[in-house]
Amino acid sequence: xxxxxxxxxxxxxxxxxxxxxxxxxxxxxxxxxxxxxxxxxxxxxxxxxxxxxxxxxxxxxxxxxxxxxxxxxxxxxxxxxxxxxxxxxxxxxxxxxxxxxxxxxxxxxxxxxxxxxxxxxxxxxxxxxxxxxxxxxxxxxxxxxxxxxxxxxxxxxxxxxxxxxxxxxxxxxxxxxxxxxxxxxxxxxxxxxxxxxxxxxxxxxxxxxxxxxxxxxxxxxxxxx
Amino acid sequence: xxxxxxxxxxxxxxxxxxxxxxxxxxxxxxxxxxxxxxxxxxxxxxxxxxxxxxxxxxxxxxxxxxxxxxxxxxxxxxxxxxxxxxxxxxxxxxxxxxxxxxxxxxxxxxxxxxxxxxxxxxxxxxxxxxxxxxxxxxxxxxxxxxxxxxxxxxxxxxxxxxxxxxxxxxxxxxxxxxxxxxxxxxxxxxxxxxxxxxxxxxxxxxxxxxxxxxxxxxxxxxxxxxxxxxxxxxxxxxxxxxxxxxxxxx
Amino acid sequence: xxxxxxxxxxxxxxxxxxxxxxxxxxxxxxxxxxxxxxxxxxxxxxxxxxxxxxxxxxxxxxxxxxxxxxxxxxxxxxxxxxxxxxxxxxxxxxxxxxxxxxxxxxxxxxxxxxxxxxxxxxxxxxxxxxxxxxxxxxxxxxxxxxxxxxxxxxxxxxxxxxxxxxxxxxxxxxxxxxxxxxxxxxxxxxxxxxxxxxxxxxxxxxxxxxxxxxxxxxxxxxxxxxxxxxxxxxxxxxxxxxxxxxxxxxxxx
Numbered sequence: 202x203x204x205x206x207x208x209x210x211x212x213x214x215x216x217x218x219x220x221x222x223x224x225x226x227x228x229x230x231x232x233x234x235x236x237x238x239x240x241x242x243x244x245x246x247x248x249x250x251x252x253x254x255x256x257x258x259x260x261x262x263x264x265x266x267x268x269x270x271x272x273x274x275x276x277x278x279x280x281x282x283x284x285x286x287x288x289x290x291x292x293x294x295x296x297x298x299x300x301x302x303x304x305x306x307x308x309x310x311x312x313x314x315x316x317x318x319x320x321x322x323x324x325x326x327x328x329x330x331x332x333x334x335x336x337x338x339x340x341x342x343x344x345x346x347x348x349x350x351x352x353x354x355x356x357x358x359x360x361x362x363x364x365x366x367x368x369x370x371x372x373x374x375x376x377x378x379x380x381x382x383x384x385x386x387x388x389x390x391x392x393x394x395x396x397x398x399x400x401x402x403x404x405x406x407x408x409x410x411x412x413x414x415x416x417x418x419x420x421x422x423x424x425x426x
Numbered sequence: 427x428x429x430x431x432x433x434x435x436x437x438x439x440x441x442x443x444x445x446x447x448x449x450x451x452x453x454x455x456x457x458x459x460x461x462x463x464x465x466x467x468x469x470x471x472x473x474x475x476x477x478x479x480x481x482x483x484x485x486x487x488x489x490x491x492x493x494x495x496x497x498x499x500x501x502x503x504x505x506x507x508x509x510x511x512x513x514x515x516x517x518x519x520x521x522x523x524x525x526x527x528x529x530x531x532x533x534x535x536x537x538x539x540x541x542x543x544x545x546x547x548x549x550x551x552x553x554x555x556x557x558x559x560x561x562x563x564x565x566x567x568x569x570x571x572x573x574x575x576x577x578x579x580x581x582x583x584x585x586x587x588x589x590x591x592x593x594x595x596x597x598x599x600x601x602x603x604x605x606x607x608x609x610x611x612x613x614x615x616x617x618x619x620x621x622x623x624x625x626x627x628x629x630x631x632x633x634x635x636x637x638x639x640x641x642x643x644x645x646x647x648x649x650x651x652x653x654x655x656x657x658x659x660x661x662x663x664x665x666x667x668x669x670x671x672x673x674x675x676x
Numbered sequence: 677x678x679x680x681x682x683x684x685x686x687x688x689x690x691x692x693x694x695x696x697x698x699x700x701x702x703x704x705x706x707x708x709x710x711x712x713x714x715x716x717x718x719x720x721x722x723x724x725x726x727x728x729x730x731x732x733x734x735x736x737x738x739x740x741x742x743x744x745x746x747x748x749x750x751x752x753x754x755x756x757x758x759x760x761x762x763x764x765x766x767x768x769x770x771x772x773x774x775x776x777x778x779x780x781x782x783x784x785x786x787x788x789x790x791x792x793x794x795x796x797x798x799x800x801x802x803x804x805x806x807x808x809x810x811x812x813x814x815x816x817x818x819x820x821x822x823x824x825x826x827x828x829x830x831x832x833x834x835x836x837x838x839x840x841x842x843x844x845x846x847x848x849x850x851x852x853x854x855x856x857x858x859x860x861x862x863x864x865x866x867x868x869x870x871x872x873x874x875x876x877x878x879x880x881x882x883x884x885x886x887x888x889x890x891x892x893x894x895x896x897x898x899x900x901x902x903x904x905x906x907x908x909x910x911x912x913x914x915x916x917x918x919x920x921x922x923x924x925x926x927x928x929x
Contacts, residue, residue: 619806
């Protein structure tokens, strides 16, 4: 069963069309990379898949469940890493991850495992306010994968990360995990390398939808013109 | 543009069995986890309770000068007490969802396999805790600074009235805070929405406590006012429970 | 479709209002105590009743909006509340005039209805600022509906609470049409009908105007072939959903 089935998904923002007729299917273990200029609807698409926004037209099936009616069935099986880290700045990484773990029914051992995985354990008790942006992003990644989601939704995940940090989070959100992923990217080179399927959005409309092997970086650059 | 795109066949599909929907985290556990988080944040930032408390103390002082009186009792005393408590609680209401809206994000909660009413319950309990802390200090301060009659005998009845009124303030405050927090003028809209909705609470609480604070006082408030408060709390609780989910969506 | 019945409604409103005015001035007897000024009762009380019902109606329409997520219900709820607010303001003004005439003060706290109205007016006066403060149109509609339902439920609760707390100044006139002598009762009922019709007509006008404007915009967009641009500036009024324009003639409402 495919992980994602979109059929003419549409969403409007007042009188403006935020997403107009996106249709695609994504099989398990594959990676979809979404390109497009700012305001093209990438984040909207991601949030609809995350069940945070309702579709206004068309149909969406995530992990076999129809959104929004069966959204309850997929909660806890999705991992979202958006522009906002979704972390409380006054609390420490440990407190934040513990809170998140409790909401999802996971225990402290999992929290510790992830604190080690992103190499933040030495500073796990300090408030996030006092950590750098890069460290914040690492904790955000930890939060996104803590509950072992089946589908990863990543909005420019490598922003704010130095190469060392990128290496750290690769095992958690990279291709090696074997998980189904949807990534919003601004980097044609890197994005193409990771993708199985490429979607190019412009002003909400899908201008490009191809297998990665059949797409060139030049075509992606066209989207931004 | 539609159609199924074929991906290259090198990456093997996952051999893992697909589990069904995640078991939901129980309501009590969710509320407990949220409450813990709320109190952790409040203890770290000390935003709400100290501000509410200091505000009430300053207000008592201002009332002294504004009314040019050394002591108050009865209707006037009850009025001053309730006006002060109400405006102090608005400070707490304004800050209630700010951390969630700006940092933690409602998204984190919305993505979890939890019952959404847990947030309402947790926030109401949080606001109740803040109000209790506020009154623990404001009430003795009121007795010290302004009240002309002894507080002791009136205390049990007063506490009962406070409890009922606080529940109403907490429920309305949470509902209004959730409405106002993601708007542009959140600090203005909160009080504007809340104050008319607070009026029946003021009516019930002030009428109930006025005789308690009078020179020759009975020790228990009249039943009709307690019933008013109780009914209002119940009705608003039901409304908040029914409507809160709609405010959480994006 | 929205325009249907508008003419019939307008005509019946004019007829009703003329009849009511005629009855008020020529038929209803002069009241012993308060004299001519008492006639304002035939304006004040119907305004009060209609705006009250309008607020509750706004809440009911909002419930429909939340249940069906159809933006048209939100439009109707918005118009109902908007119009009721205007009528409520008129209620307060006429009530104040009556108070001044009868008891010598522009404002009295002992008249529970008037006091309740003030509170409700203050509450609903925040409806449009609330809408205006939310930019996302879908969220605006949703939050406004939650507010409308809460406020609609609050209306009766508020009345009861205020009633409990005030001592009556004099025997109540409202709610006791059975005590009114025949001619007065008849005049009152006709006035009530006239004000209710006025409310319905004005609401329908506003709904039709909004819908027409949305259709014109959709047509214009279609003609010039550009993709939809967001409306300049924010608005407190609900945005009409994208209107599907059929190739020829009628569109779905």
